[in-house]
């Protein structure tokens with residue numbers, strides 16, 4: 001083959017399907033789609049690129065460390081928690097497709113002023129805050145719902161307190177060794193890898209499926225003494241099987257690994273967190289939607305996460321999510337508690 005021919009093939013090889021193109025292609029499948037949801041997803045992708053840039057150079061720009069304030073959960077806010085919250089809220093407000101936002105970093109519903117738009121968003125702007133300053137993977141988690149209140153009016157708390165089954169889309173961004181955006185609109189789970197030199201996400205993991213069974217368990221055993229007897233028994237069972245304990249301490253990172261390799265992530269109720277630590281509206285519902293779309297399961301130990309009727313904006317829940325056979329197994333142990 002002529003040298004230039006070879007070069008030509010190399011330099012004209014397709015880069016891949018860009019996120020924008022993929023969203024547009026998916027939209028064409030729905031004759032009544034109006035493009036608002038597509039634009040909303042693009043708004044989230046844009047803000048994530050800015051946050052990705054800030055995370056990558058955090059050590060040089062002084063944005064590591066605490067912001068000095070506390071969020072509604074009484075947690076010390078990291079500077080990047082505040083910056084990510086600001087960036088996503090602005091992108092969603094300016095984008096015009098979101099009328100209301102619930103964020104981990106804000107006490108109440110944020111009214112964006114876009115009262116004619118039909119979507120609301122719940123978001124964990126920066127997940128895994130304890131890992132920001134130590135260069136370990138962190139993430140962003142989001143859910144999108146159709147509002148229930150009338151168009152042209154401000155968003156209401158009822159627009160936000162919807163069951164996970166009502167999600168129209170959900171996803172996360174993982175800021176790790178590579179940056180990935182993974183999302184679903186109820187038609188499979190698709191992963192995109194960020195190409196920094198082009199400033200664009202490209203399809204790298206189409207139609208992701210979780211393994212039916214696995215040998216990885218993710219739990220912070222530091223709270224072991226306050227776990228219920230059934231969780232202690234389940235952990236013994238994991239160790240008898242010589243499964244691998246893997247725990248990053250960033251929910252998005254642990255979830256993503258288990259999605260790719262098979263596994264289970266557990267955050268049971270503990271003495272410190274009697275209702276569990278993770279938040280239903282902007283952490284668990286999104287990952288439960290994704291894992292079910294990928295063939296997995298998500299429960300609070302008593303019911304399917306997506307069937308939980310939310311009561312408050314920042315409510316917490318115990319969370320067991322991952323490969324279906326592994327979640328069913330931990331459920332068997334948990335059911336013993338009720339006997």
Ligand SMILES: O=P(O)(O)OC[C@H]1O[C@](O)(COP(=O)(O)O)[C@@H](O)[C@@H]1O
Nearest residue numbers: 124126127128129130220249250251
């Ligand atoms: O330190 P712990 O108790 O193991 O909790 C770790 C968990 O808490 C979280 O950091 C909570 O999320 P935020 O960082 O968004 O508050 C999860 O990402 C993680 O899985």
Ligand SMILES: [Mg+2]
Nearest residue numbers: 124127128283
């Ligand atoms: Mg979080």
Ligand SMILES: [Mg+2]
Nearest residue numbers: 104124126127
């Ligand atoms: Mg967070």
